[in-house]
Amino acid sequence: MSLLPSVRRPRERAMLTLEVLRAERLSPSFVRVTLGGAELGRFRPSGPDQAFRMFFRRPGQQRLAMPTFANEAWMAQLIMQPVSRRPWVRMYTVRAIRPQLGELDVEIALHEGEHGPSPATAWALSAAPGDPVGVFDEGYTFQPAPTARRQLLVGDESALPAVLAILDHASPDLRADVFLEVPTEADIRPGIHRPEGAVVHWLPRGDPALRPGARALEAVRGAELPAPPDYAWVAGESALATGVRRHLVNDRRLPKSAITFTGYWRHGHGSPG
Known part of the structure; x- marks a missing residue:
């Protein structure tokens, strides 16, 4: 995010590794990717615009090399990795989470630049069940006063x-x-x-x-x-x-x-x- 609002972050965060359960093209410009896995139970729903960092593999990478620090030092740790091991990372919003089913939906807006599709677009269009995905909770910003009707x-x-x-x-x-x-x-x-x-x-x-x-x-x-x-x-x-x-x-x-x-x-x- 280039403009930083007042963010309500969770007290405890963890780097979680999930996997793609399914992917669905919603419209010309959107793909819904549903994530799940044993570690999803550690992801706590909070505000309605709850954001998270999503880590995914670059083309040719055989494994997802996630950062291990669960604080703001994760970014330095990521940058220190060689590009051959470093995953892509983008910020997304939880579209829906169904803890009872072990599912989290993220909707990805597809972007095509002058040099082709963005990394997230290319990944979303090729996402397949079993693909590993990293998740790091970043909290939420939607904080109206109780009287803001x-x-x-x-x-x-x-x-x-x-x-x-x-x-x-x-x-x-x-x-x-x-x-x-x-x-x-x-x-x-x-x-x-x-x-x-x-x-x-x-x-x-x-x-x-x-x-x-x-x-x-x-x-x-x-x-x-x-x-x-x-x-x-x-x-x-x-x-x-x-x-x-x-x-x-x-x-x-x-x-x-x-x-x-x-x-x-x-x-x-x-x-x-």
């Missing part, structure tokens, strides 16, 4: 799983304005679970040349909201996150303390690791 939720495709999980766990009396930008109309999810008072605006980008997040930012700036939000959660491409926050503070006079904003990625910049 009207909320604003904004995200691009990288934040779609988190927003859908937030809606899954929302109070039935929540009133929310939700703006979700996705790459194509075929990526719109009909019939998603949401409280009756949550209005979802789907924003298919359509034009591949349009910067991701631009449509959502424009839509929020021009939106006639029925009432000012008590709390806003914004995530996705960094310009979307900072742009919406700036608009809410400067134009809608929302206190900075009532906004959680997270830049998951930067357009045109590859992820480290």
Whole structure:
């Protein structure tokens, strides 16, 4: 994440090794990968936008060489490994977890760059049962006040799983304005679970040349909201996150303390690791 919000991290964390149970293409731009394994019982569900580092093998690697440190020193340990052994690592959100079935779902937004598919995209498209996957809990950021009954939720495709999980766990009396930008109309999810008072605006980008997040930012700036939000959660491409926050503070006079904003990625910049 390039923008660091207030993160509620678990008191105890562990590097866990799971495996792919199945993979399913949801739409042109999304793959759902279901993970499981004996160590999943040590992964504790927390907030609705619970994030985790996911470690997966590079092409040609026969084994997954996970870090052993279960603290912030893991990154230095990872970098010290030669590339031939070092796994890829990316941040993802828990889309759903079913402890009674021993399953965790992660939805991966597929990205194609000028040099081909991203490492995570290539991995997701080829993921097969039994493939090893590492998981390290990073906590959650969605922390509205108990009195925040009207909320604003904004995200691009990288934040779609988190927003859908937030809606899954929302109070039935929540009133929310939700703006979700996705790459194509075929990526719109009909019939998603949401409280009756949550209005979802789907924003298919359509034009591949349009910067991701631009449509959502424009839509929020021009939106006639029925009432000012008590709390806003914004995530996705960094310009979307900072742009919406700036608009809410400067134009809608929302206190900075009532906004959680997270830049998951930067357009045109590859992820480290």
